[in-house]
Every structure is written in structure tokens, then in C-alpha cells.
Amino acid sequence: MFARLAATSLAAVLALPLAAMDLKELSDEERAQLRAEVRAYLLENPEVIMEAIEVLQNREAEAQAQADVDLVSDNAEAIFNDGFSWVGGNPEGDITLVEFLDYRCGYCKRAHDEVAKLIETDGNIRFIIKEFPILGEQSMLASRFAVATKQIAGGDSYKALHDALMEFNGDVTLPALRRMATTFGLDADAIEARMDSDEVTREIAESRALAQRLNITGTPTFVLQDEMLRGYVPYDQMQLIVEDKRG
Incomplete structure (x- = not known):
């Protein structure tokens, strides 16, 4: 399983259903190995971090814009x-x-x-x-x-x-x-x-x-x-x- 995770994108890893990868059911060794695989992937593909930050910033901007629309409507x-x-x-x-x-x-x-x-x-x-x-x-x-x-x-x-x-x-x-x-x-x-x-x-x-x-x-x-x-x-x-x- 961990070999496959290393070969996929981090987004795909994080998108896996909880049933397929329940961290609570992993042993300490399996958790440590998963962390190591994710860390290795990020070090090899640091652009993923910037992509994630950009997605987060876009979501925050959209949320702020919608909140402002609501504020204007409420105080029109x-x-x-x-x-x-x-x-x-x-x-x-x-x-x-x-x-x-x-x-x-x-x-x-x-x-x-x-x-x-x-x-x-x-x-x-x-x-x-x-x-x-x-x-x-x-x-x-x-x-x-x-x-x-x-x-x-x-x-x-x-x-x-x-x-x-x-x-x-x-x-x-x-x-x-x-x-x-x-x-x-x-x-x-x-x-x-x-x-x-x-x-x-x-x-x-x-x-x-x-x-x-x-x-x-x-x-x-x-x-x-x-x-x-x-x-x-x-x-x-x-x-x-x-x-x-x-x-």
C-alpha cells in the first residue's frame, strides 16, 4: 500500500476514502512509514505545496467576497x-x-x-x-x-x-x-x-x-x-x- 502511495500524487492520497485509509487503524510503524512517504513526496515535488496554498487562498478570497456581498445586502x-x-x-x-x-x-x-x-x-x-x-x-x-x-x-x-x-x-x-x-x-x-x-x-x-x-x-x-x-x-x-x- 505504501509503495503505491509514494507513486501517486499527494492530492490523491488525501482524497482516499476514510474507509480505505483510517489512520486510527494503522499501527505506529505504519503511521511513521506513511509520514515518511508523504514527506518524501513533498520534498520531491515541492510545487504541490504552492499549489495547495494557492487553492486555499482562492477559497478564502471567494469566501470573503461572498461574505462581503452578504454584508452589503444586509446593510443596503x-x-x-x-x-x-x-x-x-x-x-x-x-x-x-x-x-x-x-x-x-x-x-x-x-x-x-x-x-x-x-x-x-x-x-x-x-x-x-x-x-x-x-x-x-x-x-x-x-x-x-x-x-x-x-x-x-x-x-x-x-x-x-x-x-x-x-x-x-x-x-x-x-x-x-x-x-x-x-x-x-x-x-x-x-x-x-x-x-x-x-x-x-x-x-x-x-x-x-x-x-x-x-x-x-x-x-x-x-x-x-x-x-x-x-x-x-x-x-x-x-x-x-x-x-x-x-x-
Whole structure:
């Protein structure tokens, strides 16, 4: 039996019915011999290990993707229709792209122009921004100011400030934010007074709670229709995913 095992693939060995090879029924000598045969096979055919690792990784990726689909389905209303997140692009678009972002995140800044290009060139994507400040006090300061701007001055002013914050590379301070607001003709005093309000706090807290339910731990994270894209995704790749979603 062991001579035959040495001549077959490890996969075939492991696929044998339990009745044909019950380890509990083997003697200590037979177990030792089997281990030696398997070890010898792996040393002679190390590529089998890499093949097994690849199969495992593929299975884990498929399981994660399906788990993400389930998470999106279970939280769809909060993701796509929370009633307070900024909605742009084509509000009637056939594809919805949601981005969880942090204004201090380098990869969010890198993705900013590419997301804008995707939305502009496609023309049929509904785009939603979720404020998810996770990189410290400056991130929270920026998000509070942005949300307060939206509540005080509306969506267009919010988007203008949002774009400016994504392109801003200095320290985020209140004076810097006020100067930015003034550049767009906004009432910096009113926005500052709103920053620490319960209404602003509630929006950020709800987005954070949603991110936790979706197991989001980093930015940027995208929800593209029913799929979650964790991390930076180049324009070309995102474009292909959108095309795939349309079938």
C-alpha cells in the first residue's frame, strides 16, 4: 500500500476514502512509514505545496467576497439611502459607487482624481461619499468641518470643500479650514459653530457604525453595487468592474 502511495500524487492520497485509509487503524510503524512517504513526496515535488496554498487562498478570497456581498445586502439601506450622505455623479445612474474615506489618507487622495474621472467619463454612476475619519484628530477636524459645511451651505459647497480637502497636503487646522471656506465664499463662523453639534456628530457616528458592521478597517473602501473593494483601486480596474456589473 505504501509503495503505491509514494507513486501517486499527494492530492490523491488525501482524497482516499476514510474507509480505505483510517489512520486510527494503522499501527505506529505504519503511521511513521506513511509520514515518511508523504514527506518524501513533498520534498520531491515541492510545487504541490504552492499549489495547495494557492487553492486555499482562492477559497478564502471567494469566501470573503461572498461574505462581503452578504454584508452589503444586509446593510443596503444604510449604505445607499441613509438620507444624509452626499450624493453626486448621476443621481439616477444605473450603478452606485460608495466611498468610505479619510481626508488624511494618502491612498484616498490618490484615488480622488481617478474616481472623478470614472464618474465623468461614464456619466451613469451614482456616487456617494461616506465620511470615515480614522487617522487621528486632524481627520476628525476635517470631517466635522466638511459635514458642517454640507448642513449649513448645501451639497455643492460640501463637494467644493471636499475636493479642496482631498488636494490639501498641509496640516489640517481650524485656521486652514476657515481660509478654505472663505475661498469658496462660505460663512466660516457659521460652519465652525456647527462643527461640534449633535447633528454633525450623529452623521459621523452613523457612518462609523456602518463601517464597523461592514468590517471596514481602512480607507479608501468602496462599495460598488453589491461588491466591496477594500483599498485603492486603479481607474482601469474599476472601469472593468463597472462594465462587468452592467453585464
